[in-house]
Amino acid sequence: MTLHRKLRMGMVGGGKDAFIGGVHRIAAFMDGEIDLVCGAFSSSPEKSKASGEALYLKPERCYGTYQEMILAEAKLPVGERMDFVAIVTPNNMHYGPAKMALEHGFAVVCDKPVAFTLVEAEELAQIVDAKGAVFALTHNYTGYPMVKQARTMVKAGAIGKVRKVVVEYPQGWLATPLEGTGQKQADWRTDPARAGKSCCMGDIGTHAENLAEYITGLEIDTLCADLSTFVEGRPLDDDGNVLLRFRGGAKGILFASQVAAGEENNLRIRIWGETGGLEWHQQEPNTLLVKHLDRPTEIYRTGGGYLSPIAQFNTRTPAGHPEGYLEGFANIYRNFALALRHKLATGSLSEEHANFPSVHDGVRGMKFIDAVVESSAQNGAWIKV
Amino acid sequence: MTLHRKLRMGMVGGGKDAFIGGVHRIAAFMDGEIDLVCGAFSSSPEKSKASGEALYLKPERCYGTYQEMILAEAKLPVGERMDFVAIVTPNNMHYGPAKMALEHGFAVVCDKPVAFTLVEAEELAQIVDAKGAVFALTHNYTGYPMVKQARTMVKAGAIGKVRKVVVEYPQGWLATPLEGTGQKQADWRTDPARAGKSCCMGDIGTHAENLAEYITGLEIDTLCADLSTFVEGRPLDDDGNVLLRFRGGAKGILFASQVAAGEENNLRIRIWGETGGLEWHQQEPNTLLVKHLDRPTEIYRTGGGYLSPIAQFNTRTPAGHPEGYLEGFANIYRNFALALRHKLATGSLSEEHANFPSVHDGVRGMKFIDAVVESSAQNGAWIKV
Amino acid sequence: MTLHRKLRMGMVGGGKDAFIGGVHRIAAFMDGEIDLVCGAFSSSPEKSKASGEALYLKPERCYGTYQEMILAEAKLPVGERMDFVAIVTPNNMHYGPAKMALEHGFAVVCDKPVAFTLVEAEELAQIVDAKGAVFALTHNYTGYPMVKQARTMVKAGAIGKVRKVVVEYPQGWLATPLEGTGQKQADWRTDPARAGKSCCMGDIGTHAENLAEYITGLEIDTLCADLSTFVEGRPLDDDGNVLLRFRGGAKGILFASQVAAGEENNLRIRIWGETGGLEWHQQEPNTLLVKHLDRPTEIYRTGGGYLSPIAQFNTRTPAGHPEGYLEGFANIYRNFALALRHKLATGSLSEEHANFPSVHDGVRGMKFIDAVVESSAQNGAWIKV
């Protein structure tokens, strides 16, 4: 039993000059399952209106604040009001709209990290659980079909017990003091008041952490971190190297950097187990290398008939039609839509449909940020995550 | 001056089991500029209804035939009726709906090849020109930003006068007699009654031809072809090797295959000029190799700040977020939408907005098919395109 | 039964400024099986002496001409005189020393193409056969272990009956009129009096031809060629595109270029059969891609325990220690040395040891050159090889 109509999305943030708001919209629109019906796109009501109009929204549904939006939409008739809120604001502005939306009965898609502090994250998780709400966190890299394939294979024992994980996310865009130039993305990410206690680790280190735990199914137990700030005057880390120990004995390395000059989004993970290994690169996401002890490495490819059902389900085209970042991101929206339809039709959550990152992944991310910052402050002491 | 509302699309073909229909819809939806409002999705009215319903269409706008759709939509008020028709049927079903749509004043997006025969193609071109209609042909590979970058660079003389072009499109999906198994895609493509006089060259050889002419800005003058049918009993070619001579003196090779076992969509082009070379692979479309006489090869990447304005305009995300087949395809829809808005607002065509393959590209494609088939029939005689 | 001592090499050509002479010496020395004992390194006796001295030869064994060398060495006692001659001169200087060496009972290693004309080549072949001589032609690319692996796999049916071969060899070093600058390599290769009737096809097209026939075990039956000279004033071809038809029904493409700006030695071959495909690139020679109809592509690697005995035998180090051009070249010398030891010990030839290109491969190469030149002269007529 499901609900047969397009779902209605309201958006918080994502006005002009924003980056991730546009990504969320493409991801939501791509599969023809979701319409944007309203938004509070900016802290300035005028900008919000202008952004909404550019998106072909009705003027009366372009709100000045998220509070206004949630209250107004909650009063609309069931057949008209938004079904969920997508939150695409800086980190310090996740908790407020998420909490309020949940409390008014709306489902939520929230950008990562889920909140500004661990306390906020845990409170959100409690509300989501208490309400049985549908809540998706856009750790988008787990939306790639080959990442899902990797997870399936590790679970099925394809590489034996995991021994070692190396996950890395070098970027170069903050190699110079870009935040001094009026670039908005750089601005808020390097500002402790908006980004939180970490820049590099909060922004991309958490992606790496989430990817490693997702594919291996293992939790990081303790870690030892050495964070750096290479660009003078920057108040937060722009680089970090971390040793990992997973529950169950696997070891690992995680590093992230925003000052790796010349790098784009070179997220990459390698996992070695007792009988084989896996390797995946975000910049060529349709390839998964599968390594063996005594046989040639195999090149698994998106669309291959030999892939797991979950990988195939999260692919839109046959092999050879490269899918990318936006399709991976859209998989979160598409799977969230399936879960929300089920919830709206039946009133209950479904394990089967919950194939997207949850608020609990968000809590893990906040614990990871806290741990790396604390370990680094203690000169690399091993800290429990 | 432009038109500020979502554009309304009607679709011909693209029901269940179709491949390219779904691609067109994703491409049309992605940017939030186009709504699907009606369709004649199948030759069976029941199937058409079912397909339309699955796409959340109103039942009264799911038509049994394209004729019915065009007539009915033409009668709807201006603020409601479709703006353009997307044609995603097998080759033998392009001409009919395209012609009728044009004659009723609708713009058209048509899958390639543009028609079943050159005569049909030329008639469509005449109508388009006569009416000043907005018509896009989905030779989608030219939608990739790095292909546009390559074209810009050749035009700007970055590699000097072009000397040699090698373009290739190996696939392996028809290495076995798949058409005997009920696979619909294989079925119609190997059937002369629906595909036309060529299978491999018509389906993918034309993409290679279009890509080569698009990037170099050169027209193939004459060619010498050796087509093959490797799978027994198949009535059309499933492989072909072609020597090219371009107007102006460049030479080239084009090959396409559907029996290259183990290949996906390995479309690749290499161009060498007097002072440098370019290389692009569809399966890793965000990279363009730029070669020089005496300096290191450079890796141009989608999203790079050094790219041409047209490449940047056709990109949705910053460098490092891989864009793929669907985004390249969507660029045709997005640019078509810009042109159509301009036309609807001003009544006239705009050079500036016509950044997508035209009906004249479609005529070139049909001439190419005719030429390769004739050359091969004459044991490789040089034939004028 | 074999001969237990180092073999003694005399060299014709390979003085200062030469390229391939130094390669032959490294290839001969690498395995500690061969000593250089004498040479006629240059047409100038002074240069020959100087070159020999630089190579630590005794002055009395640095000869002024090859005739002098062969006559003098033939008179030396068996325990002292050279065992074989390595000929590393321009094409027009292969026949003379080869014939004379053979007639005086010396084995021969000869650079390719084997001779200046087909007539010369056939005469050499006749002498070699009549004498049961050990003669190696340095079509070095077949010395790579992964090329031998590919041949073994095709023979064993790993990809089914071969359908299509694409072999290519683009270089860029002659993209400008380098022969006008005093560069010796460019000088003689573009000179019909020294290179023969073809520059590009003779120099590197023959490598491509040899590689294709070696791996597939198929002979090119007929071909259709379009040769070009892109650099003005050059008397020979510097580029060529060729369609191939193999005996047994396979089709193919061969192209070679010396004006592909920015290319090094991008020799590459792809072969597709009924059930799979193979792909090998000279510039990353330790990888062989093995493609399948319904399974992931496999990455075969030099040194892998799963490789054929012949591939393993032609490898010096374990997997992960990249071997290159010089090792591939050295395999010809090493295998030639095995054959020559056998011959010297037993007086007879051994099939088992003859794992290197022969004079008959050289005859094939000359026929190939004749055919492409003739086909191109006849505007692409199909010509028998």
Added chain:
Amino acid sequence: MTLHRKLRMGMVGGGKDAFIGGVHRIAAFMDGEIDLVCGAFSSSPEKSKASGEALYLKPERCYGTYQEMILAEAKLPVGERMDFVAIVTPNNMHYGPAKMALEHGFAVVCDKPVAFTLVEAEELAQIVDAKGAVFALTHNYTGYPMVKQARTMVKAGAIGKVRKVVVEYPQGWLATPLEGTGQKQADWRTDPARAGKSCCMGDIGTHAENLAEYITGLEIDTLCADLSTFVEGRPLDDDGNVLLRFRGGAKGILFASQVAAGEENNLRIRIWGETGGLEWHQQEPNTLLVKHLDRPTEIYRTGGGYLSPIAQFNTRTPAGHPEGYLEGFANIYRNFALALRHKLATGSLSEEHANFPSVHDGVRGMKFIDAVVESSAQNGAWIKV
């Protein structure tokens, strides 16, 4: 002033079943500058004789022990006796022959690590310095031309001040308890009595350390290590993750593994500075990626005319002829030979010719091993190298 004759090498170790001995011989022979004249190839005099005979040595110069060899050779006339000793034994057998050879006036090429303990290494360094001896350590990866290019570029400021180094060396050959199977290479490397206090870090971690310090010109100041033994019962580490802090402020990561199932010798280094980055992979050693802040990444290639003189000097063939592990290794021998010729001719050392790893690099390596083992024993405390 130099010495014009082939140099004479004696070898310690490297008999049948050995791996690295054969590599040293190829490296020594390749350039025709060095002859093998004697050896003590095995601890068994019979095996030593047999090995020497297989290498075409005179029986009287196949010695039973290195002591015997050094004493006997020292008594031979100057024009006959060996010039240097190559030591290719397990780690515990480096110090003895190295010390004795030096004390008898012979130059030395020694495999790495230079000794069994730091104390031994420091004593050797003292002797080398006191005697002004020519001593090369075969940290062969710095012999690759593109590694030399990288060092030159860093020194010249091509990437600005170095910020971050990531160096890694995953292998998979010890993923299973291979040492229980009679495999000699696995046997001694996992045996503390022969390998020393570390297996993985001593064998390949030191290569990574040496490579990082060589290219950056920076010394590791302190490190924090987490070593593991994944294969049960193995008495030494088979994997290790290390955080690095360089003098001057750069940070880094070094990891090595012998249990990374499916890996060959995947040594890789990435370095990022203030204005760019460098990336080199041992398995495709002819490519060096050069990254920039705002321009496309460049692909530097062995043989390119734009490379530094030192890179060009250490290359044997033009671009496009892949050079590999053996050529890189041979560069150490070739450069050692230049230095030794100079020493033999002039009696003094020459800075200019000392382009190979020294005994002091060996001391660094031993300090590195001590530091990682100690840090790991202290649960990742930061330890001074």
